[in-house]
Amino acid sequence: MDSSQDAVPPRPRPTPAARPPVARGWRLAAALAVLVSAVVHVVLYVDGYDTIAVVGPLFLLNAVAGVALAVLLLAWRHWLPLVGGIGFGGLTLLAFVLSTTVGFYGVNETFAGTTEIVAAAAEVVAVVASAVALLREYVR
Numbered sequence: 001m002d003s004s005q006d007a008v009p010p011r012p013r014p015t016p017a018a019r020p021p022v023a024r025g026w027r028l029a030a031a032l033a034v035l036v037s038a039v040v041h042v043v044l045y046v047d048g049y050d051t052i053a054v055v056g057p058l059f060l061l062n063a064v065a066g067v068a069l070a071v072l073l074l075a076w077r078h079w080l081p082l083v084g085g086i087g088f089g090g091l092t093l094l095a096f097v098l099s100t101t102v103g104f105y106g107v108n109e110t111f112a113g114t115t116e117i118v119a120a121a122a123e124v125v126a127v128v129a130s131a132v133a134l135l136r137e138y139v140r
Contacts, residue, residue, distance in 0.1 A: 022077055026133035030085040031073040033125035037092060038066025040119040054105040062092060073130075079138055085130030093123040 045059040069088055072081040096119065099109040109116065 021137065023133040023136040026129045026136060027073050027082075030082070030126055030129035030133060031070040033122045033129060034066045034073065034085055034088055035070040036122035037089070037119050037126065038063045038070065040115050040122070041066065044115060052105075052107060055107050058095075058105075079134060082130045082134040082137070085126050086134070089123040089126030089130065093120060093127070096120060096123070 041059045041063040045056060045063065049059045050056045066088065069081060069084050073085055095104055096109070096116070098104040099107050100111045111117075111120075
């Protein structure tokens with residue numbers, strides 16, 4: 001008896017119709033935007049936000065999460081990092097808007113300065129690029 005007949009055939013690869021195409025450009029834009037926001041938060045943390053009780057650790061957490069999310073957006077082809085990009089950008093931008101309007105854990109910011117504008121723009125891009133990639137990859 002031939003042992004090659006007893007072997008389990010390999011699983012067929014998914015057809016292109018079964019897996020949606022990757023929106024590489026949008027994922028890259030989302031990853032870069034999240035990374036820019038993370039870098040801005042590290043810079044602000046080092047420039048004095050580390051002494052603020054609640055906001056300082058949140059800036060550091062934001063930076064670490066942003067780097068991890070940027071890697072996931074590029075390395076893991078799944079919808080979850082895209083939802084993470086929307087949440088990261090949206091919630092970070094919401095915290096900034098709160099700090100410029102009513103205050104956020106005792107911090108009252110102004111919407112002025114290069115770091116603030118760069119971070120806000122990056123967070124808007126993170127939301128938009130993640131949402132577009134999600135729609136292009138998973139909505140038919």
